[in-house]
Each structure stands twice: as structure tokens, then as C-alpha cells.
Amino acid sequence: MLAVSVKIFRGDADTIVKENSSLLAGIPRTLRLSFPDVVFPGDIRNELYVKLWSGEYGVNGGNNGRLSVSNLTRGQGGSLPSNVQVTVEVKDSDGTTIPNVISQGSGEPLMTQFHSIVFPRCAEPTYGELIKVMLPLTGSVPAWHLFFTFRNRSTRERSVKGGQDTADRPFAFAFLPLFPDKRAFIEDGGHTLVLFKAEKMGNILTETYLANPSTLGPNQRPESVSVNSDMQRLAPPLRDTLTIRSSLCSTRFTHNTVLLSLLHWENIADKELLCTVLTKFAFVGEHEIVKFLRDIFDSLFGIMVSAQNSSGEMDGLVFNALVIVLGITQDRRFTNFQPVLDVYIDNHFSCASASGHIMKSMNRLLSDPAGRDVAIPLHAALKVWHYIAKFIVRSRELQRIREAGMGSGTTAEHLEDTFRRELLHHISEVTKMMSTTSPPSINVTQTIALQHFTSVLPELAKVFPTVDLVRIVTTFATNAVTMGKGRIVIWKLVMYLQVVKGFLFDNAESRSILVQAAVQWIKPYFGKYNEFSSGQGDSETAKDQARLHWLEGIRLCVTIIAVMLDKLQDALADPTIISNKAAFRREQDNVEELLPLIPRSVFASSCSMTKLKLR
Numbered sequence: 094m095l096a097v098s099v100k101i102f103r104g105d106a107d108t109i110v111k112e113n114s115s116l117l118a119g120i121p122r123t124l125r126l127s128f129p130d131v132v133f134p135g136d137i138r139n140e141l142y143v144k145l146w147s148g149e150y151g152v153n154g155g156n157n158g159r160l161s162v163s164n165l166t167r168g169q170g171g172s173l174p175s176n177v178q179v180t181v182e183v184k185d186s187d188g189t190t191i192p193n194v195i196s197q198g199s200g201e202p203l204m205t206q207f208h209s210i211v212f213p214r215c216a217e218p219t220y221g222e223l224i225k226v227m228l229p230l231t232g233s234v235p236a237w238h239l240f241f242t243f244r245n246r247s248t249r250e251r252s253v254k255g256g257q258d259t260a261d262r263p264f265a266f267a268f269l270p271l272f273p274d275k276r277a278f279i280e281d282g283g284h285t286l287v288l289f290k291a292e293k294m295g296n297i298l299t300e301t302y303l304a305n306p307s308t309l310g311p312n313q314r315p316e317s318v319s320v321n322s323d324m325q326r327l328a329p330p331l332r333d334t335l336t337i338r339s340s341l342c343s344t345r346f347t348h349n350t351v352l353l354s355l356l357h358w359e360n361i362a363d364k365e366l367l368c369t370v371l372t373k374f375a376f377v378g379e380h381e382i383v384k385f386l387r388d389i390f391d392s393l394f395g396i397m398v399s400a401q402n403s404s405g406e407m408d409g410l411v412f413n414a415l416v417i418v419l420g421i422t423q424d425r426r427f428t429n430f431q432p433v434l435d436v437y438i439d440n441h442f443s444c445a446s447a448s449g450h451i452m453k454s455m456n457r458l459l460s461d462p463a464g465r466d467v468a469i470p471l472h473a474a475l476k477v478w479h480y481i482a483k484f485i486v487r488s489r490e491l492q493r494i495r496e497a498g499m500g501s502g503t504t505a506e507h508l509e510d511t512f513r514r515e516l517l518h519h520i521s522e523v524t525k526m527m528s529t530t531s532p533p534s535i536n537v538t539q540t541i542a543l544q545h546f547t548s549v550l551p552e553l554a555k556v557f558p559t560v561d562l563v564r565i566v567t568t569f570a571t572n573a574v575t576m577g578k579g580r581i582v583i584w585k586l587v588m589y590l591q592v593v594k595g596f597l598f599d600n601a602e603s604r605s606i607l608v609q610a611a612v613q614w615i616k617p618y619f620g621k622y623n624e625f626s627s628g629q630g631d632s633e634t635a636k637d638q639a640r641l642h643w644l645e646g647i648r649l650c651v652t653i654i655a656v657m658l659d660k661l662q663d664a665l666a667d668p669t670i671i672s673n674k675a676a677f678r679r680e681q682d683n684v685e686e687l688l689p690l691i692p693r694s695v696f697a698s699s700c701s702m703t704k705l706k707l708r
Contacts, residue, residue: 121200127342131429132384133436139228139345141271143181143239144338145209145220146283150177150243151332175245177218179209179335180263183226186236188299196225203227211246228343234272238303241267241335243288263291265331269307269339277353278346279339285309286335287318289328297327309334344384352377355392355414356385364401371396371410379421383430387437389418394444405450412454413469415484419477438483445491448512451484452519459522462535471526472538479548485516486552516556520565527573536581543573543584547591554596563603566592567610579642582618586649589614593656601664601676608657608683612690615650619690654690661687 102109110117126142182205183191193203212218229235242263267286271279286308305320318330347353351373354361361367382389396402397411422430458471474481489512496505523542529535546569553562570592573585593611597603661684670676 123199126340128384131433132344132386133433137230137344139230139343140341141226141228142340142342143224143226144340145179145181145222145224146336146338147217147219148177148179148335149333150175150216150218176211176213176215176247178211178244178246179220180242180244181207181209181224182240183237184240184268184299186238186299186303190240191237194227196227228271228346230345234275234346236272236275238268238270238307241269241286242291243267243333243335263294265289265333266291266294266302266328267307267335268302269337270303274350277350278341278343278348280348281340283336283338286337287315288331288333288335289324290331291328293327297324302328347381347385349377349381352381352385352389356388358392358396364407367396367401368407368410371407371414374414375417379424379427382418382421383427386418386422386430386433387441390415390437390442393418394442394447397450398444398446405453408450408454409457412451412474415451415481416469416474416477419480420473422480423477434480438480438487442484442487443491445488445495448485448488448492449515451481451488452515455481456519456522459519459526462526462529462538470538472541475538475541475545478542478545479552482549482552486555489556513556516553517565520553520569524569524572527569528575539573540581540584543581543588546588547595550595550597559597559600559603560606563597563606566597567606570610570614579639583642583645583649586615586618586646586653590649590653590656593653593660598657598660601670601679604660604664605679605683608661608686611653611657612686615653615690618646618650654687657687658684 102113106122110120124138128138181195183194185191190205192205195204195207197204197207207224209220209222226239228237243265244261244263265288267288269279269284269286273279287306289302301323305324306318309315309318315330315332315334320330341348347356351370354370355374358367358370361370393411393415396407402408402411419434421427422434455474458469458474462471492508492512493505496508523546526535527539527542529539550562550566553565557565570585570589573588589611592598593607598607661680664670664680665677665684670680
């Protein structure tokens with residue numbers, strides 16, 4: 094009988110071990126085979142998982158002719174397969190074996206060679222044995238390759254000789270370069286290795302066998318492998334094969350050549366080639382990108398402010414790549430990486446001159462809202478508008494730190510004013526886009542802008558005074574899709590609700606302005622249903638949809654009033670405001686401003702209930 098006890102610990106691993114030292118002392122930590130849900134900047138991991146999966150061996154280990162007459166008398170000749178054992182090690186380009194880089198399990202000591210299990214009399218064994226290769230964390234790309242040797246094993250010979258194998262010479266060998274092109278890592282997945290005859294393996298230089306194919310292509314047979322004359326003479330390929338599966342778990346190496354080129358962009362002197370890399374970045378897989386978020390951002394911003402982009406001709410390509418990365422973190426599959434992005438912006442982002450480049454690229458998209466001549470549409474950028482604003486504002490903060498050491502208050506003030514004008518111009522361009530009516534597809538972009546506008550306000554509050562920020566908000570809200578109807582109206586009301594729920598309405602200085610503005614915003618949506626109905630020729634489905642939009646609009650308007658009244662009630666009960674007659678009177682005026690809407694909301698609510706009953 095086997096009894097198992099399981100205890101779950103929650104929290105940070107280091108803290109758990111420290112708090113339970115008597116219980117967990119000496120217990121090895123086992124990492125998951127793939128990356129965790131979140132890879133934070135500074136997390137380092139560089140491992141290759143290799144699974145010996147299966148083999149196909151001919152009779153007598155590839156018909157090597159090594160077996161003696163005594164082996165034949167024991168029944169190992171003729172038609173019975175031999176017992177084959179695979180040995181794995183890691184070698185460099187000189188053929189030197191890399192010591193202690195193989196692990197066969199958590200808590201086990203590192204080894205130089207791994208020996209597979211032996212299946213008696215099995216020509217097609219399935220191993221399923223997993224090992225881990227520890228890749229170097231520092232230095233240049235290593236010229237390493239996996240080296241496999243194959244031996245016949247006889248249990249009878251082991252027992253006679255006290256466990257020492259009398260036939261230790263391999264009958265075949267195989268290899269697999271980890272960096273086939275000296276840059277990118279081998280692809281994850283299955284690899285069917287070519288086995289070469291090993292009778293003269295001692296006479297073969299490492300560079301000789303590395304110059305030949307190491308794996309079979311799809312549907313390729315071993316006998317069709319083409320090798321050079323030296324290899325054909327010394328170690329011709331056999332009909333035997335070994336299939337392995339590899340999986341890279343690394344924050345340093347990657348399979349993707351485009352991503353690799355981007356991460357090492359300093360080595361690309363040709364500007365056209367660098368532009369090609371930026372263009373192809375759109376096709377890099379999301380799972381590969383999220384592992385290198387910090388390095389990718391550093392590379393993109395490095396290119397943006399580099400001498401190669403002195404005239405800004407690559408701003409568009411860099412901005413497109415930036416939007417792609419930010420868009421991935423917005424994907425529901427990768428939302429766990431949003432804290433990683435916040436950590437990067439707050440602690441690791443260091444490009445002080447990026448704000449001008451980013452706003453220029455964003456305004457370029459706004460000049461063509463229909464997206465006729467751009468690779469990344471405007472709505473894709475607006476989906477990550479709040480992160481774009483974070484980069485812009487953080488870049489300006491870094492500039493201020495630099496300006497503090499310049500010793501010229503006049504220069505710093507001029508730069509601050511220039512930045513505010515540029516940022517205000519950017520917001521004005523978005524506001525201008527919100528009043529555009531053509532083409533019809535612009536509604537999609539306008540809806541996304543409505544959805545994300547309030548998420549930008551916390552960043553704008555770091556730049557503009559409260560009164561100026563309220564003016565920006567009211568201008569945007571007043572001009573937003575004045576002729577729209579249907580679903581976009583619902584999103585406009587949702588934006589109004591987010592504004593009154595936000596920090597601006599909590600500020601006494603801006604509350605009065607927002608109350609007056611909100612009253613004007615929602616008044617038109619308290620009308621009767623027939624005022625919002627569609628044309629006479631609409632189908633019943635369209636009419637039902639319009640009715641639902643009207644009911645949803647009424648609900649949102651009532652919610653907006655309720656939120657404002659609730660916050661005004663808290664303000665009237667605030668001792669600080671009660672003690673200040675002017676402030677208390679101002680809050681009373683705010684309530685009086687909302688009172689005319691109460692009968693409207695009651696009437697609209699009763700109408701909506703009547704419509705529901707009729708339905």
C-alpha cells in the first residue's frame with residue numbers, strides 16, 4: 094500500500110520556504126515544463142527539454158556486422174533484434190563534451206551523459222524519456238549540438254562480467270545542432286535523426302559530420318539522405334532512425350529569425366534591411382513575443398531614437414510594431430502580462446525622447462482615419478490608447494529629470510509648453526475624428542475611441558491642470574458622434590457614466606463644470622421611444638433592436654443621474670465642505686442643477702416599464 098500526503102502552500106516561493114524552513118529545507122523546486130502565466134522583466138530561464146521518443150532499428154542494431162559467433166550461438170543473430178541503448182551528451186563545435194549540463198529530474202545532480210532505458214529484443218522501442226539541457230545564461234550563442242551514440246546491450250554479458258559491458262563500442266551515432274544557422278534555435282517539435290555508421294567514428298572530425306544533414310525531412314526515407322564523400326566513406330547513413338521531441342524554454346534564445354534580428358538590431362547597418370525586419374515583425378507569433386517583452390520594447394525604442402532614424406522615416410514601422418505588442422497584452426489570452434507592461438513602463442522604460450515620435454505616428458493615423466494607406470489601422474492603436482499615453486507621459490517625465498540638470502528654467506518651461514501643445518493637438522485630432530461621418534466604417538473607430546477615452550484621463554491629469562483637463566473632456570464628449578444612433582449612442586452614454594464615476598467628478602473644482610455638462614449630455618436621450626425609432630420600412634428585427642437601444646439608453650441616463658446624486662450627497666455630508674459656506678453652497682447649486690432631470694427620469698422609466706409590459 095502506498096500513502097500520499099499533499100499540502101498546498103500559497104504565495105511567493107521564497108517566502109513559503111522561509112516560513113516553513115523545517116518542513117521544506119532541502120526540498121528541490123520543480124519548474125513547469127513551459128513558461129508560467131507571467132514572465133516579468135528580470136525573470137531568467139534558459140533550458141531545453143529533450144524527450145527521447147522512439148526508435149526504429151534493424152536486426153542486430155543496424156546490420157553492423159560486429160556480432161561474433163558466440164553471439165550467434167546465444168540466439169542474437171539472424172532474425173532477432175538486439176537490445177539498443179541510446180546515450181545523449183552535449184558537444185561544442187570542436188567535439189569537446191560539455192560537462193554537467195544534463196538533468197534527468199528535479200533534485201537530481203547534473204550529469205554529462207544520459208543513458209536511456211534498454212528494451213529487450215525490441216526493434217521499435219518507445220522511450221518517452223525526458224531530460225533537460227541547461228543552456229548558458231551569458232556569453233555569445235554557443236555552437237552546441239546534441240550527440241547521440243547507439244550501443245547493443247546484452248544482459249547476459251553484463252551478468253558474466255560483473256556489470257561491465259564487453260561490447261561498449263557504439264554501432265551508430267547521430268547529432269542535432271541547437272543553432273542550425275548559428276543564430277536561431279531549432280524549432281520545437283519532433284525531429285527524426287539520421288543515424289550514421291560508427292565503426293570509424295574515431296576518425297571523423299566534428300566539422301565533417303556537422304557539414305551533413307542531421308534530420309530527415311517530411312516523408313523522407315533514410316536511404317535518400319545525401320551526404321558528402323568523406324561521410325559516405327567513413328560513416329554512411331543507416332536505415333535506422335531515432336525520433337526526439339524538443340521544447341525550448343528560454344528568455345534568451347528564440348526560434349524566430351525576425352525576432353532575433355530585431356533583438357540584435359544594432360548589428361544591422363543596412364537601413365532597408367532593418368525596415369524589412371520591422372515589417373515582418375507583424376508575423377511573429379504572440380507566444381514568442383510575450384517572452385521577450387522588455388527586450389522587444391528596448392529594441393523598438395532604441396531604433397526610434399537611433400541615428401538610423403534621425404529623420405523619422407522609420408517612426409511608422411516602429412509604431413506599428415509597438416501597437417502589435419501592446420495589442421497582444423490586451424488579448425484575453427495574455428492579460429496576465431499587463432502587470433509586466435506596467436512594471437516595464439514604470440521601472441525599465443528609459444527613452445526620454447520617444448514622446449514626439451509616438452505622437453507624430455499617432456497623428457499620422459488620425460489624418461487618415463479610414464486607414465487606406467496604413468498597415469496598422471487607427472482603431473488598433475486606439476485599443477491600446479491608454480498604454481500609448483503612458484509611454485508619452487513617462488517619456489516626458491524622463492525628459493524633466495534630464496532638464497533638471499540643465500540649470501535653465503526658461504528652457505525647461507519652453508519644453509514643457511511645447512509638449513503640452515503637442516499633446517493637446519493630438520487630443521484635438523482625436524476629437525476632430527469623432528465628428529467625422531464618412532466613410533460609414535468610421536463608426537467602428539469612433540466606438541473604440543469612446544470605449545477607451547476615459548482610460549487616458551489619468552495620464553493626462555499628470556500633464557494638464559484640472560480645469561484644462563475638464564475642458565478637454567467636455568469638448569470631446571460634446572463633439573462625440575453628434576449624429577450617431579444605435580449602438581454607438583449606448584457607448585457614448587457609457588463614456589458619460591465613466592466620466593462621472595471617475596476622479597474628475599470627485600474633485601470639487603471640476604464637479605460643477607461636469608454637472609452642468611452632464612445635464613446637457615443626457616437631456617436628448619430622455620425622449621419618448623418614437624423619437625428614437627428607425628424608418629417606417631424597417632423590419633421587425635430592426636425595430637426591436639432600436640427599442641432595446643432606447644431602453645438601454647434610459648437605463649444609463651438614470652444611472653448617470655443616480656451616480657452624480659450619490660456623490661453630491663457625500664459631498665454635502667463632508668465636514669470640510671459643511672464648514673465652508675461657499676463650497677457648501679456650490680454643492681447645493683449642483684444638486685439644483687440636477688433636479689429638473691428627476692421628473693424626466695421618472696417619466697422615462699415609467700415609459701420603459703410600460704414598453705416592457707407591452708412586450
